[in-house]
Amino acid sequence: MTSAGAERSAVSRMSAAERRPVLIEAGLRVIAREGIAGASTRAIVAEAGMSLASFHYAFESREAFLDELTASVVARESQAVLPLPDVDGDLREVVEAGFTRYLDHLRADPAREQAMLELTQHALRAPERHPLAVAQYRRYAELAEEALITAAEHVGVTWRVPVPEVAGVLVAFSDGITLNWLVHRDDHAARVAARAAADALSRMADPR
Amino acid sequence: MTSAGAERSAVSRMSAAERRPVLIEAGLRVIAREGIAGASTRAIVAEAGMSLASFHYAFESREAFLDELTASVVARESQAVLPLPDVDGDLREVVEAGFTRYLDHLRADPAREQAMLELTQHALRAPERHPLAVAQYRRYAELAEEALITAAEHVGVTWRVPVPEVAGVLVAFSDGITLNWLVHRDDHAARVAARAAADALSRMADPR
DNA sequence: GTCTATACACCGATAGAC
DNA sequence: GTCTATCGGTGTATAGAC
Secondary structure, three states: OOOOOOOOOOOOOOOOHHHHOOOOHHHHHHHHHHHHHHOHHHHHHHOOOOOHHHHHHHHOOHHHHHHHHHHHHHHHHHHHHHHOOOOOHHHHHHHHHHHHHHHHHHHHHHHHHHHHHHHHHHHHHOOOHHHHHHEEEEEEHHEEEEEEHHHHHHHHHHOOOOEEEEEHHHHHHHHHHHHHHHHHHOHHHHHHHHHHHHHHOOOEEEEE | OOOOOOOOOOOOOHHHHHHHHHHHHHHHHHHHHHHHHHHHHHHHHHHHHHHHHHHHHHEEEEEEHHHHHHHHHHHHHHHHHOOOOOOOOOOOHHHHHHHHHHHHHHHHOOHHHHHHHHHHHHHHOHHHHHHHHHHHHHHHHHHHHHHHHHHHHHHHHOOOOOHHHHHHHHHHHHHHHHHHHHHHHOHHHHOOOOOOHHHHOOOOOEOO
8 A cells, every 4th residue: 555656765754564564573572572561562663663653553453463473473483494404314313403403593592482482372362363373383383394294305214194293293392392491491401302302203204 | 477366257357378379279260261461460359359459468569479379380280290190001101191191181271281381481581580480390390200200110111311301301292282282272183292202201211 | 644642441559548 | 457549650542733
């Protein structure tokens, strides 16, 4: 809308459509820093350098904003985890390398993963937002499936258990390892759990 | 305090010491029903059938209340998970039966486990409450250790990996399975993950 | 279209009547 | 000790000036 001849001039002259991603980005920073509870509309617009009224000009409500933020953030998670590390070895080693890569990602930006967990739990609270949490985890599962298929092809094995089920286990284990690392910040414990998870997952495949 | 000759008469005549557990109980119900965000002091006292002032007579602040609630709720979690099911079979089967028992517990009262997860994340947010989350998960790990030792003795094996590390993996996997079940409500997926977890854990022990 | 100013609800916490 | 009434602050959302 209004995107016809609009010039991209200054921050103070943005269309609502342009403001939305800026606010989403600012909101994600606030949530990572202070949690959902601290992500008031005032805090978000302050982070984005806008006035309070701009918020409700771009979004109908704070909840609608959080819904869109959740959806957008899930779409982005893709790149961080998907590209499988190009290691050689058996399936267990490849999967474990994938976990190691994810753990690096987690260590590099813990607040981000914590924010994702909070968004999930927030969505779980209201029945009308539950589908959002399901969509979020479906997306995780899709990414996991893709990675699992690639890994199996790479090392030349076949998944005995249906891939969607394997992917579900992978997502569940990753979640648990994430939450426990956020609590203990114990890299060794996370590695042990990752190895155990890789072990369990790799046993769901057979040599081709 | 004031517990000397106090008679246990009516609800309207309770000492602060008596009110505390009542408020904790009411607070837990509110959090299970509406989340931490909905657990305002007003909502809690309404649930407990008290006046607002009673709350701050029994607790210094809402945060102090949440701290005590978290601690008390962790202590209680013990009974629900600890008593190992008295199954026969190899270690994998015994551990899987433990997961099955926990999943029954989860299905019976999902809101409770969701509340526990929210309390953890709440504690993770403020640095001064982080130790509370650590204590919560240390307690989980203790319970897991106890169960793992009992299970190994029962089937006559020895843990090759240090028991605290095995317990850490158990807690992490349980967490992940819990969160994913809360999202998908998929019993089958939870069972598959539980079986995989039991498989991985049981491989950390050797025949005696 | 974009801002300032404000309406209105609810929050945690407390003063003061009883 | 226990209540009602209220304070000061913050939340979301919007009206109205420009």
